Amino acid sequence: MILDDCPIYGVDLFSDDVIRNPYPHYQAIRDLGPAVWLDKHSMWAITRHKDVREALDAHEIFISGKGVAANDLSNGNTPGNLLASDPPLHTHLRKVIYAPLHPRALAIAKPRIEASANALIDRLLERPGFDGMTDLAQFLPVSIVSEMIGLPETGRENMLAYAAAVFDLFGAQNQRAKEALPIILKMRNYLAEQATQEHVLTGGWISMLYDAAQQGLIRPEQVQTLMRDYLGPSLDTTIFATGNLIYLLAKNPNQWNKLRKEPNRIGNTINEAIRLESPIRCFTRVLSQDHQIDEVILLKGSRAIIFYASANRDERRWENPDQFDISRILTDHVGFGYGIHQCAGMQLARLEMRSILAAILKKVSKIEIMGEPSYAMNNVLRGLERLPIRFLA
Numbered sequence: 553m554i555l556d557d558c559p560i561y562g563v564d565l566f567s568d569d570v571i572r573n574p575y576p577h578y579q580a581i582r583d584l585g586p587a588v589w590l591d592k593h594s595m596w597a598i599t600r601h602k603d604v605r606e607a608l609d610a611h612e613i614f615i616s617g618k619g620v621a622a623n624d625l626s627n628g629n630t631p632g633n634l635l636a637s638d639p640p641l642h643t644h645l646r647k648v649i650y651a652p653l654h655p656r657a658l659a660i661a662k663p664r665i666e667a668s669a670n671a672l673i674d675r676l677l678e679r680p681g682f683d684g685m686t687d688l689a690q691f692l693p694v695s696i697v698s699e700m701i702g703l704p705e706t707g708r709e710n711m712l713a714y715a716a717a718v719f720d721l722f723g724a725q726n727q728r729a730k731e732a733l734p735i736i737l738k739m740r741n742y743l744a745e746q747a748t749q750e751h752v753l754t755g756g757w758i759s760m761l762y763d764a765a766q767q768g769l770i771r772p773e774q775v776q777t778l779m780r781d782y783l784g785p786s787l788d789t790t791i792f793a794t795g796n797l798i799y800l801l802a803k804n805p806n807q808w809n810k811l812r813k814e815p816n817r818i819g820n821t822i823n824e825a826i827r828l829e830s831p832i833r834c835f836t837r838v839l840s841q842d843h844q845i846d847e848v849i850l851l852k853g854s855r856a857i858i859f860y861a862s863a864n865r866d867e868r869r870w871e872n873p874d875q876f877d878i879s880r881i882l883t884d885h886v887g888f889g890y891g892i893h894q895c896a897g898m899q900l901a902r903l904e905m906r907s908i909l910a911a912i913l914k915k916v917s918k919i920e921i922m923g924e925p926s927y928a929m930n931n932v933l934r935g936l937e938r939l940p941i942r943f944l945a
């Protein structure tokens with residue numbers, strides 16, 4: 553079966569309504585078939601857990617080197633960074649990018665992250681109410697991780713706006729993407745003019761890229777390109793994941809109480825929040841050859857959008873997929889991706905989230921929602937903009 557009689561879904565998956573509540577659409581697409589043509593986006597959607605894992609695993613068929621965005625403009629500007637590359641380049645770049653992100657490197661930052669998380673929760677406990685996003689979820693990424701990246705202090709305050717724009721440009725070419733463009737241009741100018749070897753923090757991730765260039769591991773002009781692998785995904789993803797985690801615990805007091813009784817479930821609780829509300833909804837791939845999924849043939853050169861967030865709620869894989877259940881076995885959720893492009897920063901994200909949650913568990917008896925939370929409108933990221941809550945000791 554090729555395009556003529558394949559299942560088709562005609563909804564714009566980057567519209568405001570879908571961004572607010574994408575889950576019924578993912579379910580509808582999953583029910584239509586393993587590969588469904590998206591009329592509005594002219595690409596295939598892969599949404600079932602099994603097919604998402606298989607596609608991510610088949611990285612020589614579903615390639616990243618022609619970009620992983622859902623629009624031609626971004627993909628045309630794909631600069632050969634880690635996210636948008638294939639082996640052998642990817643294998644080589646991954647070693648360079650991963651150097652400061654592996655557990656041994658992170659062990660140095662761990663005590664500071666934990667102490668900061670503890671002090672933060674103490675301060676928040678004294679307040680009658682606060683915003684779970686700006687006052688809590690943003691804290692570690694903005695105060696510590698942005699320093700670990702090591703951009704010069706002037707201009708660092710724009711990092712959140714830059715990161716959000718990067719993810720808007722990963723989606724369809726809609727109004728949000730248009731508005732993101734000037735921000736991306738500003739980011740590129742800032743990086744070119746300010747993130748020079750003499751201005752970046754010594755020992756930071758970006759200065760390590762300059763070191764790698766000096767050692768001949770990468771070409772000097774690749775430093776600018778590879779910076780984006782740190783800038784795009786390192787802040788907002790974890791911020792949204794942390795906000796989602798806190799909101800889910802506040803909304804599900806039975807799971808919160810279970811976690812209080814069984815604190816050894818912290819790691820699983822974090823994974824369950826990432827499964828249920830996956831902060832990165834999707835990325836795309838291009839087919840390097842004709843490829844058959846069940847009866848559908850995806851032609852060479854076509855683009856497929858892979859929905860991690862849908863696979864993580866696929867009723868073919870998960871029992872009661874829409875329920876927050878911290879006792880689930882979660883070894884194969886795809887919230888951090890899967891295969892060779894699996895998240896290079898997941899140990900850092902987990903360390904931050906674990907430090908926050910451990911501090912909350914130690915000091916807080918109840919998380920109370922104080923008003924209506926609102927979702928951030930981003931093409932690819934899923935998370936809250938506002939989360940009015942308070943902690944009770």
Ligand code: HEM
Pocket residue numbers: 616620634635636646649653781782785786787789790793826830831832835860886887888889890892893894895896897898900901
């Ligand atoms: C909870 C937070 C996070 C989530 C949910 C997340 C999710 C993901 C996902 C789904 C991918 C797969 C991309 C693909 O399949 O093409 C990915 C890749 C990546 N992530 Fe994360 N991420 C998070 C935090 C971070 C952090 C803190 C960093 C720090 C720098 C980071 C750096 C990267 C990089 C460099 C890649 C590209 C890896 C490659 O292509 O080999 N991420 N992430």
